Amino acid sequence: MKLLSLIVKNVGRNLLRSALTALGTMVLVLVVTLVWSVLHLIDLVTEEKSHDVKAFISERWSVPSRLPYSYASSLCEGAARADHPEDIHPTDAMAWQFYGGTLDPKNPSMKSMVFCIACDPRKVPTMMSGLEGLSATEDAELHRSVERLLAKRDGIILGRNHLLALSQKSKDGKQSMLEDPLGRKFSLSGFSNFKGLDFDFEICGVFPPGRYDTLAVINRDYYNAALDAYPPSHAGVPHPMADRSLSLVVIKVDDMQAYNRVAEQITTSLRFQNPQVKCETESSGVGSFLDAYRDLLWIMRVPLTLACLGTLALVLANAISISVRERRTEMAVLKVLGFRPGQIMFLVIGESVLLGLLAGFTGAGLTYMTINWGFHGLSFPMGFFPVFMIPINALWWGVAVGTGAALAGSLVPALSASRVKPAEVFSKVA
Amino acid sequence: MQGELIVSELVRLALTDPRSLWVLLGLAVGMVLLLLAVNRIPLSYTLRNLSLRWRTTLMTSLAFTLVVGLMVVMLAFTTGMQRMTDGSGQPGNVIVLAEGSIDEAFSNLNVEDLGEIENLPGVRRDEAGQRLASRESYLIVKQPVPHPKPGRSDSRFLQVRGITDAAIAAKVHNIQLKSGSWFSAAGVEDRSGVDSKAAPAIQAVLGEGVAGELAADRTPEEAAAGKNPHRLDVGDRFRLGEKDWVVTGILKSSGATCNSEIWANRAKVGPVFGRENVTTLVLSTADADAAVQLRDFLKNNYAKANILPQVEKEYYAGLSETNQQFLFAIIVITTIMSIGGIFGVMNTMFAAISNRIKDIGVLRILGYARWQILVSFLLESLVIALLGGLLGCALGSLANGLTVNSVVGQGGGGKFVVLELVVDANIWTAGIFVTLLMGGLGGLVPALSAVRLKPLEALR
Numbered sequence: 001m002k003l004l005s006l007i008v009k010n011v012g013r014n015l016l017r018s019a020l021t022a023l024g025t026m027v028l029v030l031v032v033t034l035v036w037s038v039l040h041l042i043d044l045v046t047e048e049k050s051h052d053v054k055a056f057i058s059e060r061w062s063v064p065s066r067l068p069y070s071y072a073s074s075l076c077e078g079a080a081r082a083d084h085p086e087d088i089h090p091t092d093a094m095a096w097q098f099y100g101g102t103l104d105p106k107n108p109s110m111k112s113m114v115f116c117i118a119c120d121p122r123k124v125p126t127m128m129s130g131l132e133g134l135s136a137t138e139d140a141e142l143h144r145s146v147e148r149l150l151a152k153r154d155g156i157i158l159g160r161n162h163l164l165a166l167s168q169k170s171k172d173g174k175q176s177m178l179e180d181p182l183g184r185k186f187s188l189s190g191f192s193n194f195k196g197l198d199f200d201f202e203i204c205g206v207f208p209p210g211r212y213d214t215l216a217v218i219n220r221d222y223y224n225a226a227l228d229a230y231p232p233s234h235a236g237v238p239h240p241m242a243d244r245s246l247s248l249v250v251i252k253v254d255d256m257q258a259y260n261r262v263a264e265q266i267t268t269s270l271r272f273q274n275p276q277v278k279c280e281t282e283s284s285g286v287g288s289f290l291d292a293y294r295d296l297l298w299i300m301r302v303p304l305t306l307a308c309l310g311t312l313a314l315v316l317a318n319a320i321s322i323s324v325r326e327r328r329t330e331m332a333v334l335k336v337l338g339f340r341p342g343q344i345m346f347l348v349i350g351e352s353v354l355l356g357l358l359a360g361f362t363g364a365g366l367t368y369m370t371i372n373w374g375f376h377g378l379s380f381p382m383g384f385f386p387v388f389m390i391p392i393n394a395l396w397w398g399v400a401v402g403t404g405a406a407l408a409g410s411l412v413p414a415l416s417a418s419r420v421k422p423a424e425v426f427s428k429v430a
Numbered sequence: 431m432q433g434e435l436i437v438s439e440l441v442r443l444a445l446t447d448p449r450s451l452w453v454l455l456g457l458a459v460g461m462v463l464l465l466l467a468v469n470r471i472p473l474s475y476t477l478r479n480l481s482l483r484w485r486t487t488l489m490t491s492l493a494f495t496l497v498v499g500l501m502v503v504m505l506a507f508t509t510g511m512q513r514m515t516d517g518s519g520q521p522g523n524v525i526v527l528a529e530g531s532i533d534e535a536f537s538n539l540n541v542e543d544l545g546e547i548e549n550l551p552g553v554r555r556d557e558a559g560q561r562l563a564s565r566e567s568y569l570i571v572k573q574p575v576p577h578p579k580p581g582r583s584d585s586r587f588l589q590v591r592g593i594t595d596a597a598i599a600a601k602v603h604n605i606q607l608k609s610g611s612w613f614s615a616a617g618v619e620d621r622s623g624v625d626s627k628a629a630p631a632i633q634a635v636l637g638e639g640v641a642g643e644l645a646a647d648r649t650p651e652e653a654a655a656g657k658n659p660h661r662l663d664v665g666d667r668f669r670l671g672e673k674d675w676v677v678t679g680i681l682k683s684s685g686a687t688c689n690s691e692i693w694a695n696r697a698k699v700g701p702v703f704g705r706e707n708v709t710t711l712v713l714s715t716a717d718a719d720a721a722v723q724l725r726d727f728l729k730n731n732y733a734k735a736n737i738l739p740q741v742e743k744e745y746y747a748g749l750s751e752t753n754q755q756f757l758f759a760i761i762v763i764t765t766i767m768s769i770g771g772i773f774g775v776m777n778t779m780f781a782a783i784s785n786r787i788k789d790i791g792v793l794r795i796l797g798y799a800r801w802q803i804l805v806s807f808l809l810e811s812l813v814i815a816l817l818g819g820l821l822g823c824a825l826g827s828l829a830n831g832l833t834v835n836s837v838v839g840q841g842g843g844g845k846f847v848v849l850e851l852v853v854d855a856n857i858w859t860a861g862i863f864v865t866l867l868m869g870g871l872g873g874l875v876p877a878l879s880a881v882r883l884k885p886l887e888a889l890r
Binding site: 024030031059061062100102108195274288289291294314315317318322379380 | 485486489490492493496497499500503504507528529530531532535536537538569570571572582583584585586587671702703704705736755759763766767769770771773774776777778780781784785834835836837846
């Protein structure tokens with residue numbers, strides 16, 4: 001206890017130095033937390049799960065995937081044959097049809113584009129990744145939005161970014177749109193492959209901040225009805241997307257064994273030959289997309305992290321070295337009083353670790369609050385991840401990083417302090 | 431968001447307009463030279479103090495080395511990406527996509543509209559009188575990786591460009607082959623005289639980047655038997671879309687996005703992947719002005735087709751939007767790490783001052799003014815910073831020439847590219863400027879505290 005109280009007193013003796021070291025630690029822990037948050041989410045989504053496995057079924061060779069909608073019902077059943085009771089059915093399934101519309105048909109651009117997923121609204125809370133772990137309030141609101149979308153065929157659940165874009169155009173005023181979006185109406189004009197498919201929508205919900213900020217969900221009945229209504233008004237010619245409107249089928253199975261069985265059912269079925277389909281786990285699908293970023297992810301994982309940790313260790317080592325050098329007489333006195341070298345090492349390391357621990361925790365905590373609550377996520381350009389949230393684990397990362405760097409940086413100065421020879425020190429003083 | 435736009439615009443100017451960066455460095459170096467010029471306390475005193483506490487000097491400098499070295503490597507990435515998008519496209523070309531397409535992969539042109547567009551007056555002809563217009567099908571295809579390395583995905587995305595006429599396409603894109611020849615008009619290898627029931631392989635020319643990527647699929651025996659151990663070369667085969675492909679040529683494509691593309695006959699590519707539509711029409715005009723004129727005509731006066739014409743250089747420049755976002759992220763990371771470094775050097779300088787209080791008192795009594803002591807300590811801080819910063823720039827420069835994979839493009843689309851990291855004079859300028867800035871800011875507050883010391887109190 002005496003040692004611990006000495007440690008705490010020593011940290012407070014030079015407040016300026018302790019403050020500068022703590023600030024430097026907090027700032028570097030912030031960088032490490034940001035980088036690790038990105039890597040953490042990517043590792044989570046690419047980690048192969050052993051149960052509740054989700055799989056994607058899409059066109060085998062080409063991207064974007066364009067399958068006939070007639071594939072949907074059979075794929076949602078995992079291509080299980082009625083006369084084969086041993087065939088496995090997925091525990092849940094969801095068919096996605098993509099639609100792209102613009103808020104500004106005269107001048108379409110990325111900023112005015114709204115990318116929608118037409119699907120069965122009931123599947124949104126259970127089958128769309130990234131919506132697990134919502135707070136009770138957010139979850140309840142999402143379910144209410146789904147119920148409204150089911151009741152209102154021309155409804156839409158928007159991501160936050162689209163709501164912001166709409167509010168810029170709103171004549172009522174930006175703030176009223178953001179505060180009370182429900183019931184607001186707007187139109188989208190199909191662009192590119194979706195040209196000719198124009199819709200009027202009514203906002204029936206907003207996604208919680210995060211993964212779906214740049215997406216929207218619409219009712220598949222509304223979308224398919226528009227495709228069916230196209231030929232009569234276009235000389236009987238169907239829309240080019242009519243027989244290629246199915247983009248993706250997401251299925252859920254119990255475990256990897258079930259997945260392997262369902263994948264075999266699908267890929268060996270003769271029903272999906274033109275075009276052919278492929279089945280892959282969600283983690284595999286995301287992983288192959290992120291493969292293009294593998295070098296960038298490696299740079300973040302290795303050089304960037306090592307540079308941050310190295311700088312942090314140097315900052316702490318520097319501060320502790322200076323402190324030990326200035327207190328050589330004190331170390332000598334402690335030795336004369338009976339403190340053993342190990343105890344003196346413990347004192348020095350303890351000071352550094354205390355500073356690193358507190359600063360690391362504070363830095364990670366401030367990062368968590370600022371990024372998640374202030375900015376609603378870290379915006380980083382990596383594929384279809386619009387934002388990265390800081391996980392709560394970051395608080396432990398901050399503690400671990402701060403403590404670890406402090407330990408590494410203080411070892412040599414602590415060793416030097418433990419080897420102080422009182423006779424040499426006092427002879428110089430004399 | 432506004433702040434992000436302002437900072438990224440400033441940074442974009444700094445890195446794309448070298449003059450602003452050089453001006454900033456010039457100002458910083460000017461300040462340092464001014465300090466040296468007005469410094470009255472011998473520089474040897476400063477340097478001797480640094481060498482006396484060499485461990486502290488070394489640790490502080492190393493922190494600068496890490497920050498600046500990392501910044502150099504990250505800027506090398508964005509510079510490489512910028513060079514790639516700048517090096518892609520021809521000034522005199524107009525690229526035509528379907529209206530509203532954000533990328534070639536999402537474009538679907540109506541073939542019936544293309545003939546008239548190709549015959550517009552602004553489109554150039556070659557010596558034989560043929561219109562220099564290339565109809566292309568750009569596809570992103572998925573290929574299983576036969577022997578994935580640990581931790582790597584078991585499939586990858588490849589970019590395949592179906593070309594209608596290889597000779598015309600070469601003239602339109604002004605691209606030559608590094609080795610081999612273009613694929614034949616038939617687009618498949620000539621199997622006459624070969625007694626085999628196997629379908630003939632599809633002929634393809636590869637960009638150097640994708641040739642290297644596909645080479646990684648070879649077994650050691652296949653690599654040893656190949657002409658080039660590092661990439662596929664003329665005569666090598668690979669498998670894609672359940673078909674055999676044979677390499678007839680390698681594009682001279684380093685520094686352009688086609689470095690990562692597989693070019694083949696459009697009539698062969700379409701049926702393999704079920705995409706037989708034309709996504710892109712590239713028109714060659716006389717020069718950049720003619721391209722702008724043709725683009726404006728197609729955009730404003732040509733209503734017969736729903737198309738999106740762009741000057742090719744501007745199309746590829748638009749792909750650098752991702753680069754701006756990376757650049758902003760780099761600036762944020764570097765700034766935050768620099769703040770950490772500044773606190774580190776502040777610690778060092780405060781400690782140095784507290785150890786030399788008597789020295790400062792003696793200097794004041796000897797007649798040196800407060801500002802001269804300020805200059806001396808500022809120079810000390812700058813020397814520490816420069817030692818580390820220059821080493822950081824040098825170490826970061828080792829990344830020059832390394833190749834990395836990435837994606838360039840706008841949200842929803844994008845091209846997978848293999849790009850080369852580039853460390854140029856502008857990056858060295860940025861590195862030295864950041865070094866001097868960190869050293870100056872880190873040393874300023876401690877130096878100001880030093881000049882406030884009263885001589886007699888210091889000596890007591």
